[in-house]
Amino acid sequence: MARSPALRDHVAAGILDVAATVIAERGESASMSEIAKAAGVGRATLYRYFPSRESLFQALVESAFADLTARIADAKLDTVPVVEALARFTRAVIAAVGKYRALAVFEKSPEQAAAVESGLVAPLESLFERAASEGIFRTDLPVSALIPAYVGLLEGTSTRVVQGQLGLEEASAAITTIFLHGVLDASRRG
Known part of the structure; x- marks a missing residue:
């Protein structure tokens, strides 16, 4: 049957x-x-x-990216203030990384790279452009410099999540706080 x-x-x-x-x-x-x-x-x-093993790995990569883009879409980034949207985006990415920790070992096809671009990069760029236009992010650095700084922080912290050294909420809060406020103690900011 x-x-x-x-x-x-x-x-x-x-x-x-x-x-x-x-x-x-x-x-x-x-x-x-x-x-x-x-x-x-x-x-x-x-x-x-x-x-085959390859078909399993391919399906796993597709499932992970579908999950990631769904999490980002579900975050409804354009319906909340920029700071909340950045926190939601960060949680969505860290949650997907936590679930699909093995994805770092797989190469992405050109189609998958395009899917990442539209499902991950485009919403992030849109969020950063909105933050810049609303005057929320600093103006002395272009968005093209701020995005790689955020992504580097996200990637570095994701590694700690993959290794089980940080949990979802702890990692998400650390990324968002450090990116938005830096690492200087508030009393030392001039």
Whole structure:
């Protein structure tokens, strides 16, 4: 008897969730057998859903980027003040990184790079442009300089999340606070 598309999608999503965890814990060398065992399915079932290791990894990357762009869209960045929007964006990215810690080991296809551009970079650029036009961000540095500074902070802190050294809220708050207020104690700012 054939499985319904909804059940098939549910099983595939469950396997991908487990695969993300296994790959995060064991690295890129995690075997299909290890993933099947952790997912509570047989190897034959795993291969029915993902005929090769590459197809599993491809589906995992696609799932991660879909999750990330959905989180950013759900944050409704354009409906809240800039500071809240930046905090929401940061939480969305850190939450996705926490869930899909292994993504750093995968190369992205040109299509995936374009998806990242439209789903991640474009909303960030739009947010920074809005902050600049509203006079919220400093004016002595162009947005083109501020974005890489923020992204560098985001990437560096994401590494700590991946390593389990920082939690979602702690990392998100640190990024947002340090980016918006710097590291100088308020009493030392001149």
